[in-house]
Amino acid sequence: SQKIEQNSEALNIQEGKTATLTCNYTNYSPAYLQWYRQDPGRGPVFLLLIRENEKEKRKERLKVTFDTTLKQSLFHITASQPADSATYLCALLNTNAGKSTFGDGTTLTVKP
């Protein structure tokens, strides 16, 4: 069956360090993989998109990698700040599929 797995435990890091979140998937052939941020009581907000033929994408302090052989995406936040504390969701869109499927998310806490 199809499955998307994100870090099962919450992630706690110190301010200034790099946070690395993982998204693993099975039985998908994603054409696109996206990362969203969700703050408590709010809807998710789109951050980054990476295509199946791309290895890496960057946006300011954010970096996403996509390894279709390992079936994994890594999401990095460099020089993390307390304001980066939130839940981060990955979402996959299969080739020829009409809609994305979301992982359950990883909660990141950056401590000052």
Add this chain to the structure above:
Amino acid sequence: SQTIHQWPATLVQPVGSPLSLECTVEGTSNPNLYWYRQAAGRGLQLLFYSVGIGQISSEVPQNLSASRPQDRQFILSSKKLLLSDSGFYLCAWSENRPTMADTQYFGPGTRLTVL
């Protein structure tokens, strides 16, 4: 620019009462529309999605229903609420074009408590 509205923001309803949550999108035409439910501390559960007026796909059997009476209006309903219907309900839209990546834009959500 596009905006998405949901109302109400919070709702407390007794078990067995009806439900109607509304979502509207501005600034785009023929969007894909989605209803999700999120339990506390959990991920997004896709309930319904629509690719056009009157076209609704249900993802999870339940006592909820959805309708799309107009291009940019999406309504979530129930005739009789259950305790298990409590949760955070999110509406989202995405561009309805085959080459697009289905990036979804979410509304502010409705917090529903069924007592």
